[in-house]
Amino acid sequence: MKIEPTPITLGTSGLGRHSEPGSAEERAAVDVAIDLLTSRHGFVDTSNNYSSGRSEAVLGIALRELGADGSRVISKVDQDPETGVFDRDRVLRSFEETTARLGVDRLPLLHLHDPYSVTFEESISIGGAVQGLIELRSAGVVDAIGVAAAPVPLMAKYVETGVFDAVLIHNRFTLVDHSAEPVFADAKARGMAVFNAAPFGSGLLVKGPHSGAKYAYRPAGEELLEWTERLQRVCAEHGTSMAAAALHYSLRSPLIDSTVVGVSSPHRREQLDELVQAEVPDGLWGAIESLGPAPSPVDDSDYA
Known part of the structure; x- marks a missing residue:
């Protein structure tokens, strides 16, 4: 089934973290969730393991x-x-846990998430995780199935199966790292919905260079911090913020159907909406290209 997301999908990886049922912290998290679900954006993105199910x-x-x-x-x-098992039966149990928590019978899209505890061959084999997803789609309890992870070589293999309706990759299609581009292009050619997650690269492209800065959960490194500082200056010279440029790099791409951005509060969601509406001059993109490739700390060679 064709998935038609809106340009922004709201992420909830930290929603409800460390909250207890019935607590004030839970109430605050529910209020955040209500804000996200009543926003103008089409989808809210979660996962079975986000905040340990919370x-x-x-x-x-x-x-x-x-x-x-x-x-x-x-x-x-x-x-x-607990065991790391990720096979057909685990997929079915994971789906049951998810629908029980959400109080729903069906979902528009269900991703295979971070399948790192099994090999690609195990995942696509008879009795593997992918079989479980296909069964759920065939049963009509999910409208579409996708795969969501990071390493580009691994994601390329999953996309090439032709099994999935959607793909989500994080931190690999940003101002710093473009390595997901060929996978996204292949997915697009296959008619898949393409979700690009983490356009701000663990916050580096919002906060700018600072002590302890990370990109894609890795130390940014001195060379990347220097490159980011130059990027920040170029954005300022063009009358825009680095955060707006980072978001619009994804929004303007014909390869991307929806950009997934984590949102922790109504205030953050409002800030995101302001960035979406920000005017980013066309001349900025050429100026960014003139900076040359960023020294990305991402290394997916182990999955090649």
Whole structure:
């Protein structure tokens, strides 16, 4: 089934973290979830393992309070948190856990999430995780299936199977790192929905160079910090912020159907909406290209 997301998908990886059922922290998280679910953006993205299941649980409370179905919630199946098992049966259990927390019977899109505890060959074999996803789609309890992870060589293999309706890759299609471009192009050619996650690269492209800065959860390194400082100056010279440039790099690409941005509060969601509306001059892109390739710390060679 064709997935038609809006340009922004709201991420909830930290939603409900460290909250207990019935606590004030849970109530605050539910209020965040309600804001996300009633925003102008089409989908809210979660996963079975986000905040140890609390992200889905909080979203479920919000859905019940709103009297809404799960048609705006995308989730992901994850490996068994204790054993690392990630096969067909685990996929079915993961889906059952997700729908129970959310209080729904079906989902518009369900991703295979971070399948690192098994090999690609194991995942696509009979009895493997991919079989479980295909069964769920065939049963009509999910409208579409996708794969969501990071290493580009691994993601290329999953896309090439032709099995999936969508793909999500994070931190590999940004102002710093363009390595996901050929995979996204292949997915687009196959008619898949393309989700580009983490356009700000662990916050580096919002906060700018600073002590302890990271890109894609790795230390940014002195060379990348220097490159980012030059980027920051170029953006300022063109009357825009680095954060706006980082977001619009993804939004303007014909390869990307939706950009996934994590949102932790209504205030952050409002800031995101302002960035979406920001005017980014066309001349900025050529000026950024003149900086040369950024020294990305990403190394996916182990998955080649």
